[in-house]
Amino acid sequence: MRPSKDMEPAVVREYAATTDASGLRACFVELQEFERGIDPALPEGVGVADVYLERMLDRCATWDGTVFVALARERVVGFVCVWARVPPEPxxxxxxxxxxxxxxxxxxxxxxxxxxxxxAEAERCARRRGAMTLKLDVMAGNPAALRLYEHVGFTRRRIEMTKALR
Ligand SMILES: CC(C)(COP(=O)(O)OP(=O)(O)OC[C@H]1O[C@@H](n2cnc3c(N)ncnc32)[C@H](O)[C@@H]1OP(=O)(O)O)[C@@H](O)C(=O)NCCC(=O)NCCS
Structure with missing residues (x-):
């Protein structure tokens, strides 16, 4: 059932592995399947979820990152991962x-x-940890995400281009 707008709002808090791991995994799988709808060459979410999430959390440890989850009636209904101190390329x-x-x-x-x-929580976290710039990647074929990012102040800085060679 689709929740109505007047239902209890989701609560955002830091990810806790003991209670949120399976919810995080399910969200990642949904994210990957969503992106596969844009680019069918991407691998299936269920096949890559464990290795992807392990790497994502390792990078949180290395780059001062945090995962925040959105909870509705104790169910994880979304997440964001922010790494606060990514070393730049030369x-x-x-x-x-x-x-x-x-x-x-x-x-x-x-x-x-x-x-x-x-x-907003990811941005607050990045600011608290001293970051001066917040970046992200988004697929060109994802207008809802592009709109959200532009509404909250992101601008387009780089365009990744690909060409199929077959
Ligand atoms: C992108 C995503 C995270 C937005 O989450 P959401 O909870 O729906 O977004 P919000 O309700 O906070 O909406 C914020 C803004 O996003 C934009 N937006 C959200 N859904 C949209 C849609 N279906 N079409 C166009 N714009 C949309 C709107 O600009 C909205 O601003 P407004 O409320 O002033 O109109 C969600 O659509 C999603 O998970 N999509 C699939 C996965 C994905 O694309 N992740 C991002 C990968 S880069």
Whole structure:
């Protein structure tokens, strides 16, 4: 059942592995399947979830990152992962930057402000940890995400281009 707008709002808090691991995994799988709808060459979510999430959390440990989850009636309905101190490449501006690696709200809870709330929490976290820049990647074929990011102040800085060679 699709929740109505006047239902209890989702609560955003830090990820806790003991209670949230399976909810986080389910959200990642939904995110990957959503992106596979845009680019069918991507691997299936269930096949890569464990290795992807392990790497994402390892990078949180290395790059001062945090995962925030959105909870509705104790169910994880979305998450954002932010790494607060990513070291730049030699040809980039020299200061470390913050990076939002993943953002997802499960379909039934979209368009009620949860994505915006998760992103705001990630930004607050990055600011608290001293980051001066917050970056993220988004697929060109994802207008809802592009719109959200532009509404909250992100601008387009780099365009990744690909060409199929077959
Ligand atoms: C992108 C996503 C996280 C947004 O979460 P959400 O909870 O639906 O977003 P919100 O309700 O907070 O909406 C914030 C803004 O996003 C935009 N937005 C959200 N859903 C949209 C849609 N279906 N179409 C167009 N814009 C949309 C709107 O600009 C909205 O601003 P408004 O409330 O002023 O109109 C969610 O749609 C999602 O999980 N999508 C699938 C996974 C994904 O694309 N992740 C991002 C990968 S880069």
């Amino acid at each position: 040809d980039e501006p020299p200061a470390p930057y913050a990076f939002v690696s993943d953002l997802i709200v499960v379909e039934a809870f979209r368009s009620r402000g949860v994505g915006r709330a998760l992103l």
